[in-house]
Amino acid sequence: MTEMAVGVSFRPGELEVRPDGSGNLLGSRCGSCGAHFFPVREVCSGCLSDDMETVGFSTRGMLYTYSVVRQSTPAFEVPYALGYVDFPEGVRIMGQISGCEIDEIGIGMPMVLSLEPFGEDEEGNPLTGYRFSPAEGIAQDPRNE
Ligand SMILES: [Zn+2]
Secondary structure, three states: OOOOOOOEEOOOOOEEEOOOOOEEEEEEEEOOOOOEEOOOOOOOOOOOOOOEEEEEOOOEEEEEEEEEEOOOOOOOOOOEEEEEEEOOOOOEEEEEEOOOOHHHOOOOOEEEEEEEEEEEOOOOOEEEEEEEEEOOOOOOOHHHO
């Protein structure tokens, strides 16, 4: 594994980053009906319970669909791919796809959460954001075994 400066989460309520560089997306689990949501929310949209607990999601999911962005603002290098990844908890989360060529992306492929540098905050501290990468050849998340 390559060394990477571990920054703080670019959105602390959505992405938890640990000192060892690992992390999880954060959402809510309803204590009443068990539904999961991303991002964190106060009330369950399924059963209207406010018994919501913040949980970290699995780091592996399945690519539901994707789109290739070929025009953007000058801040973003094109083309890049945006995808929706389905997680075992039943949430579908959108993010940029990294770690492969665009023509290697396929609907249904296993994906893994990838923490990547995401610029700096106002004080110049490195920030960490997330993308999704093909999970082929990447070790299984031990919590899912
Ligand atoms: Zn509920």
